[in-house]
Amino acid sequence: MPIIKQTHLCLNEKIDLFIFYFYYSLKMECTKCKKRLDLSLFSYKNIEDKIYYLYCDNCREKTNNDNKKIYNNINYLYVKNNNVISCKCGKNYIAFRSYHITRHENSKYHKENIIS
Ligand SMILES: [Zn+2]
Ligand SMILES: [Zn+2]
Numbered sequence: 499m500p501i502i503k504q505t506h507l508c509l510n511e512k513i514d515l516f517i518f519y520f521y522y523s524l525k526m527e528c529t530k531c532k533k534r535l536d537l538s539l540f541s542y543k544n545i546e547d548k549i550y551y552l553y554c555d556n557c558r559e560k561t562n563n564d565n566k567k568i569y570n571n572i573n574y575l576y577v578k579n580n581n582v583i584s585c586k587c588g589k590n591y592i593a594f595r596s597y598h599i600t601r602h603e604n605s606k607y608h609k610e611n612i613i614s
Contacts, residue, residue, distance in 0.1 A: 524536075524537045525537065526540055526550060528540075528552070528553055528554040528557055529552040529553060530552075530553045530554070530557035530561070531554065531556070531557050533554070535554050537550070539554045539555055539556070540553075540554055540555065541555055541558070578592055578594065581593055581594045583599065583602075585602065585608065585612075586612060587607065587608045587611035587612045588611055589602070589607060589608065589611070
């Protein structure tokens with residue numbers, strides 16, 4: 499809390515000061531963790547209009563990480579489902595990294611079945 503000299507203030511200044519302290523002591527409830535937290539723990543969604551995110555920074559970070567995990571899982575499944583290789587040896591296998599192909603081509607199954 500900043501120190502402001504409160505001596506000899508006119509009414510308008512007192513009102514300003516009151517508003518200032520009022521905003522400073524404002525707390526907001528995070529809609530995620532349901533905690534009443536200091537506004538400093540929230541980030542602006544829109545700085546110009548002074549609109550805050552409804553999640554505190556902590557929850558927002560957690561949510562972002564969860565979203566990243568979900569995205570990675572979806573991405574993994576997508577890649578997994580779209581990289582099925584039908585080999586000449588008759589085997590279908592998943593390859594989303596080149597070493598999967600190398601590994602298959604060096605496998606016993608592939609070597610035994612590619613010749614015949
Ligand atoms: Zn929260
Ligand atoms: Zn093969």
